[in-house]
Structures are given as structure tokens and as C-alpha cells.
Amino acid sequence: MEFELFKTFWGHTGSVAEAALLARKADFQGIEAPAPQHEGEFEQLAQALAAHQLDYICEICTTGSYVPDRQATPDQHLADLEGKISRGKALSPRFFNVMGGCDAWPLDVQVDFFGRAQTMADRHGVICSFETHRGRSFFNPWVTRDVLRQIPELIITCDFSHWVVVCERLMDSEWDVIAEVAERAHHIHGRVGYDQGPQVPHPAAPEYAVALASHERCWREIWRAQRARGYSTTTMTPEFGPDGYLHCLPFTNVPVADLWELNRWMGERQRHQFDDWLIRTSAARAARAG
Numbered sequence: 001m002e003f004e005l006f007k008t009f010w011g012h013t014g015s016v017a018e019a020a021l022l023a024r025k026a027d028f029q030g031i032e033a034p035a036p037q038h039e040g041e042f043e044q045l046a047q048a049l050a051a052h053q054l055d056y057i058c059e060i061c062t063t064g065s066y067v068p069d070r071q072a073t074p075d076q077h078l079a080d081l082e083g084k085i086s087r088g089k090a091l092s093p094r095f096f097n098v099m100g101g102c103d104a105w106p107l108d109v110q111v112d113f114f115g116r117a118q119t120m121a122d123r124h125g126v127i128c129s130f131e132t133h134r135g136r137s138f139f140n141p142w143v144t145r146d147v148l149r150q151i152p153e154l155i156i157t158c159d160f161s162h163w164v165v166v167c168e169r170l171m172d173s174e175w176d177v178i179a180e181v182a183e184r185a186h187h188i189h190g191r192v193g194y195d196q197g198p199q200v201p202h203p204a205a206p207e208y209a210v211a212l213a214s215h216e217r218c219w220r221e222i223w224r225a226q227r228a229r230g231y232s233t234t235t236m237t238p239e240f241g242p243d244g245y246l247h248c249l250p251f252t253n254v255p256v257a258d259l260w261e262l263n264r265w266m267g268e269r270q271r272h273q274f275d276d277w278l279i280r281t282s283a284a285r286a287a288r289a290g
Contacts, residue, residue, distance in 0.1 A: 001226070002233045003274040005267045006057055009033030011242040011259045016041070020048035026264050030055030032097060032237045035088040046091055057187070057237065058088035060128075061099045067135045068102045074113045077101060081117060085124050094235070095127035097157050097187060101137030110137050111150045118154055129186040131157040134198070140166050141177040148184050155186040159239065160218050161193030168195045170214035178218050182225040190219070190238040190266050191245075199245040201256050203266055219270070220277055227281075234274070238266035 007023035009016070009031060016033075023031055031049065035058050036042045049056050062080045063072035072080075077100065085096060101113050114130065114137070121128040130138060138144040138156065141163050148154055158181065160171045171178055192203045192215050200208040219236075226234050240246070240262040247256045 004029040004233055004235050006030040006032045006237040008237050008239045016045050016048045020052040020054055024052045032057040032059055034059045056091055056093045058093035058096045060084045060096055078116055082120055095129055097131055098128050099131045099133045099136050103135055103139040110147050114147055114151050114154055129155050129157045132159050132162055134162045141174055145177050145180055155184050157187040158185045159189035161191045161198045164193035165198050172214045172217045182221045185222040188219055188236040190236045190270055191240055199240055201247040238263035
């Protein structure tokens with residue numbers, strides 16, 4: 001089983017060519033970003049991916065942006081999803097990471113929406129991995145679990161930092177749910193949240209060591225489940241970001257850390273964490289077999 005890292009375009013202020021170069025220098029295997037709407041930017045992304053031999057994860061938000069349009073109907077979300085799938089397919093993404101639906105919908109509407117969304121993905125011949133995200137349908141562990149139970153083919157992107165904020169506690173306290181949803185995890189967003197926020201100031205800071213260790217326990221459970229399901233590769237996008245996530249000094253708006261360095265550090269740490277996990281678990285399996 002291999003471990004591959006993707007650089008998020010969220011918070012990147014330079015060109016897409018610069019983002020691709022940073023990803024390649026850090027030994028990341030790809031970029032995760034929305035398919036640009038303007039043709040010139042679309043071509044620039046395609047050229048940057050090709051020039052640096054990077055894979056691509058296409059990010060989709062159904063209606064609105066990261067927060068959905070509260071008035072949009074499920075049909076409007078689905079129409080938006082289909083349009084963005086159609087556009088993104090031209091970039092040959094590994095898969096689509098979808099922030100879909102709305103947290104305010106009742107469970108029966110959620111189940112119907114995701115059933116139709118999965119049918120749409122199948123019709124287009126693409127993989128859609130639906131993200132656990134505040135404001136979206138999968139904003140908490142229990143709704144996510146209940147929808148997954150009713151749609152067996154659905155897979156998810158696990159960003160547990162969102163659940164930590166919604167629930168005001170670290171997610172390894174809810175191990176029964178984590179273990180269940182890990183069986184459907186396709187992709188990981190590697191950000192560390194804490195009980196009052198979706199992003200710690202720096203994951204290497206000792207005062208956030210407990211939060212980091214909690215997220216890493218959850219990610220190891222995903223790796224275990226993926227290997228048991230026959231995954232040859234696991235993917236992660238370190239996703240520390242801006243827009244109120246990145247802590248700033250009061251009165252100055254000066255960030256307490258460099259965004260790319262946070263994500264580069266997280267990627268490097270998780271690469272080592274994965275290698276150590278793989279060695280330990282492989283040795284344990286060999287010992288049991290012997």
C-alpha cells in the first residue's frame with residue numbers, strides 16, 4: 001500500500017504553475033482544486049499538471065461555495081454537481097471531492113439526494129467522494145453514518161476537523177462511529193481541529209499534541225480499513241487553510257504561521273506516520289501468519 005499527497009489550491013495566492021512547482025518540490029503527487037471556470041485558467045491548470053506530471057483531484061461545491069446556498073433545492077444541487085462533473089472530466093481527475101448537500105435537510109431528503117448523486121456519478125463513469133464538512137450534509141458523524149448505512153456504494157472524504165468543532169470534542173471519543181465510517185473512507189483531508197476550532201495554530205505545537213494524536217488515530221483506522229478493502233494507495237490532502245482558519249495576531253492580522261509550511265509539515269509527518277504504521281502492521285501480520 002502506498003501513500004500519496006495532494007496539495008490544496010485553497011489559500012494559494014500565486015499562479016497554478018507555482019503551486020505545481022511547490023507540490024513537486026515537496027514530493028507531493030498531485031493537486032486538489034476546483035476546475036477553473038475561465039478557459040485560460042483551465043488551460044493553465046492542465047498545462048501545469050502535465051508539465052510536472054502531477055495527478056489531480058477535482059473539488060466540487062454544490063451551490064454556493066464552501067457554505068451552500070441555503071435556499072437551493074436538492075434538484076439544484078444535483079444540477080450544479082452534474083455541470084461541474086462534466087467540466088472537470090476534461091482534466092482527467094483521479095476522482096471528484098464533493099462538498100455536497102445542506103446540513104438543514106431532513107434525513108430522508110439526504111438519503112434521496114445522495115442516492116441520486118451516486119447514480120449520476122455512475123452514469124458519468126467517475127468516482128465521487130463526498131466530504132464531511134460543516135454546513136453540508138455530512139456535517140456530523142451520526143447523519144453521515146445513517147446515510148452511509150442506506151447507500152452502500154457511497155464513499156467519503158474524511159475531514160474530522162469539522163466534526164470536532166460541531167461536536168466540541170475529539171473524534172476518537174466516538175470510536176464506534178469512526179470505525180464504521182472508516183469502512184467507507186476514500187480520501188483524507190489532513191487538518192487538525194480542536195474542540196473550539198477547525199484548525200490548530202500549528203500542529204507541531206506541544207499544546208495541541210493531544211488533538212494531533214487523536215486525528216492520527218482516526219487516520220490510522222482509515223488506513224487499516226482501506227488496506228482490508230484492497231486499496232493499493234491511500235491519498236491525503238493536507239488542508240490547513242485561510243478564511244478564518246489560519247490564526248492571526250490581534251490588531252495586526254499577521255498570520256501566526258505560513259500556510260504552505262503548515263501543509264508541507266503535515267504532509268511530511270503523515271508520510272512518516274504511514275511508513276511506520278505500515279512497517280508495524282505488516283510485521284504483526286507476518287508474525288500471526290508464522
